Amino acid sequence: MTERKIETSAPHATLAPSSDALSRRRVLGTGAITLAASALTTLTRPVSAAELPTPSTPLAPTPGAARIGVKDWLGPGQPGRDYQPVVVPNGAKLPWKVVDGVKVFHLVAEEVEHEYAPGIKAHCWGYNGHVHGPTIEAVERDRIRIYVTNRLSAPTTLHCHGILLENGMDGVGGLNQKAIQPGETFKYEFTLRQSGMGMYHSHHDEMTQMGLGMTGLFVIHPRRPRGPRVDRDFALMLHEWKVNVGAARPDPNEMVEFNLLTINGKAFPGTDALVVKKGQRVRLRIGNLSAMDHHPIHLHGYQFKVTETDGGAIPESAQWPETTVLVPVGSTRTVEFTANEPGDWAMHCHMTHHVMNQMGHGVPNMIGVKPGNLDAKVQRVLPSYMTMGQTGMADMGEMHMGVPKNSIPMVGGRGKHDIITMGGMFTILKVREELASYADPGWYEAPAGTMAQAAPHTDLAHDGIDVDAPSKAWADSNVRSG
Ligand SMILES: [Cu+2]
Numbered sequence: 001m002t003e004r005k006i007e008t009s010a011p012h013a014t015l016a017p018s019s020d021a022l023s024r025r026r027v028l029g030t031g032a033i034t035l036a037a038s039a040l041t042t043l044t045r046p047v048s049a050a051e052l053p054t055p056s057t058p059l060a061p062t063p064g065a066a067r068i069g070v071k072d073w074l075g076p077g078q079p080g081r082d083y084q085p086v087v088v089p090n091g092a093k094l095p096w097k098v099v100d101g102v103k104v105f106h107l108v109a110e111e112v113e114h115e116y117a118p119g120i121k122a123h124c125w126g127y128n129g130h131v132h133g134p135t136i137e138a139v140e141r142d143r144i145r146i147y148v149t150n151r152l153s154a155p156t157t158l159h160c161h162g163i164l165l166e167n168g169m170d171g172v173g174g175l176n177q178k179a180i181q182p183g184e185t186f187k188y189e190f191t192l193r194q195s196g197m198g199m200y201h202s203h204h205d206e207m208t209q210m211g212l213g214m215t216g217l218f219v220i221h222p223r224r225p226r227g228p229r230v231d232r233d234f235a236l237m238l239h240e241w242k243v244n245v246g247a248a249r250p251d252p253n254e255m256v257e258f259n260l261l262t263i264n265g266k267a268f269p270g271t272d273a274l275v276v277k278k279g280q281r282v283r284l285r286i287g288n289l290s291a292m293d294h295h296p297i298h299l300h301g302y303q304f305k306v307t308e309t310d311g312g313a314i315p316e317s318a319q320w321p322e323t324t325v326l327v328p329v330g331s332t333r334t335v336e337f338t339a340n341e342p343g344d345w346a347m348h349c350h351m352t353h354h355v356m357n358q359m360g361h362g363v364p365n366m367i368g369v370k371p372g373n374l375d376a377k378v379q380r381v382l383p384s385y386m387t388m389g390q391t392g393m394a395d396m397g398e399m400h401m402g403v404p405k406n407s408i409p410m411v412g413g414r415g416k417h418d419i420i421t422m423g424g425m426f427t428i429l430k431v432r433e434e435l436a437s438y439a440d441p442g443w444y445e446a447p448a449g450t451m452a453q454a455a456p457h458t459d460l461a462h463d464g465i466d467v468d469a470p471s472k473a474w475a476d477s478n479v480r481s482g
Helices: 019-028 063-068 206-211 374-379 394-398 457-462 471-481
Strands: 097-099 102-117 120-127 136-139 143-150 159-161 185-191 196-201 215-221 232-241 260-263 274-277 281-288 295-299 304-309 324-327 331-338 343-349 426-432
Touching (some): 136 143, 215 281, 274 281
Antiparallel strands (some): 143 185, 304 331
């Protein structure tokens, strides 16, 4: 065989780190932050279908059933009568109307200017003005019809992940159908044979289109409710992005260094709290269409049961308790618990890099470095220079010097007591004894005597704690007495 020289006209993005990344490293390599930024172009945003009011949906028998010859099709399930609608924090739901007994939906694939958190936006691809797309919510044995209009500059398709349907409706571009060209509208139609949580996404140029945000949740309620009645039913989509500091376009070609980790498209402090009244039964449906990472989602304060996957309901005898549920890429997991313990409970991915925001990854290790008068020396040539990171990243949450345009600090936002040093894939379950509404009730007030705080001298003396004693001695004595 002769050796072939392969030439490509593709940009050099895969060959060398971007200039953004290079300059960030070079600068941070000396422990400094610069204020370089690029302007964010403003997009004019068309009114999308998701912003239109949900049409009224009178219950219809299934007049079209005989005409179309579809079996196992019942009348359209109705919210409030047949199911308790899900809550999509920070998200939207796809409106529908009933035509001849069929639930009709319309998805519009389009570019969307999306805000991940206050301070950072990007030009993403999504549906109906949203990233991720609005949640499709329907009922087992509904007949549904989904029109997909392509307003992108590239072909696309719609794949309904985990949904049982006829092969020609499966949406894999090239395999099951021709791709939907820009300007075209395709029709998907099938009867829902199952209940549970699925997802939807483009299945054409998957790395680019899913990487830019073309995903959504697909909730199917059972025709007859199973198990204990659920009061608060939350639907959450996990995702990961690479948005270079100052850039306005996520980089879907990134394979490793994701710097924005999101729940329903939002990085903390952009995530809305999950608000629950004490005693309510809570369901969390969590889907993951990240490019590369599984997310172990950990909830504080509770043990929950894993009740469903995208493969269906888990029999009660086989449900297992957890405090962390691993949600692999291309999967959904559903967990349930009863909210008996009031408070503000953290819920987050337990991979520590997934609770950092932009700029928090891959920086040089400055822990323990003693810069001496380095700052003064460097400031003669770089006036804004400041050595950072000697005690870790927590200070970055409240930098007074500001951050580059269109970027967010490495770590989270302000909490009741101090800076919350987590960002990214982080949100808060807020359980309250009394609630007037499900609006964010503010911060939890811990009852007197139930909050960790500085130990009084009287307590130290009472318990024989000598804070100045060698710590090794305390450990040894502990072993001896144990
Ligand atoms: Cu994660």
